Amino acid sequence: MLTRRHLVGLAVIAAPAILSSRARAADWPAKPVRIVVPFTPGGSTDITARLVGNRLQEVWGQTVVVENKPGAGGNIAADLVAHSEADGYTVFIVGPGMATNPFLYPSLSYDPVNDFAPVTMLITQPNLMCVPNSSPATSVQAFIAHCNANRGKVTYASSGNGTTLHLSGELFKRLARVEMTHIPYRGGAPAINDLIPGRVDVIFDNMPSILSHVQAGHVRALAVTTKQRVALVPEIPTLDESGVPGFDVFSWFGFFVPAKTPPEVIAKINADTNAALVHPPVKTRFEQLGASPKGSTPAELAAFLKSETDKWGPVIRDARIKLEN
Secondary structure (H helix, E strand, O other), X not given: OOOHHHHHHHHHHHHHHHHXXXXXXXXXXXXXXXXXEOOOOOOHHHHHHHHHHHHHHHHHOOOEEEEEOOOHHHHHHHHHHHOOOOOOOEEEEEOOHHHHHHHHOOOOOOOOOOOEEEEEEEEEEEEEEEEEOOOOOOOHHHHHXXXXXXXOOOEEEEOOOOOHHHHXXXXXXXXXXXXXXXXXXXXXXXXXXXXXXXXXXXXXXXXXXXXXXXXXXXXXXXXXXXOXXXXXXXXXXXXXXXXXXXXXXXXXXXXXXXXXXXXXXXXXXXXXXXXXXXXXXXXXXXXXXXXXXXXXXXXXXXXXXXXXXXXXXXXXXXXXXXXXX
């Protein structure tokens, strides 16, 4: 039976741990923090990491380094973070790959559920279906006709195997009943570089990555991939209204850290990141790029990740997509 003396004793024992926990959060960060990006510089994942990272650097008074680790659909970066020290100094910016890679790859060197702790949702963003200016297609239906007239010859680019750009292309093939060949790149930027001169025929790219190229007249946007039109580009129709019913895809990014990172450190990263997302210059820039800053609790991000897993799992299984690391 616990007596008053026992309870007082337990409180005395626990007090240093509580104070140590608070001190650890107050002192963090005491050295540079790195944000690991699973794709090449210039893509939307990289853009998001740098926008948020620059603001966090100002708030924390510590250097925030964006470290690009592309390859294997994000698995190289995920493995690096999963096996990093769980102290908050390594942060992983990740998107749909966290939900899709377990279905895409037969064996992973990390556990997406148990090796990571969710921190906060960063942004959501639509994709744009874009073709080179040299393309004969000026609408979605014209592109479908082009595919049917050139069976086996039409290609679509993506930022890597298993990305939403890849899965968007596969979903388009299924819903529009066309044939296209997938050309994966190590990031969105090199994919766009080949789209502009017409080395590939189409891309379903994240709006922050490709919108500037649309606005500059480098490529032509045929549709947005979300169910509703996007306020930033209201003149661009949706795929759903363009004759591909049921097409509704968007990208998202969130912060995760290695599992067993101290809860008080996660709470600090969460609070400071959520504040960074509503910081006027950051918020305005994201909106200019067609992205919606979000912010969330760790629990909300965990629930969202489960919903994404439930959505994409059947799509990948039905399409029989299997990839090698």
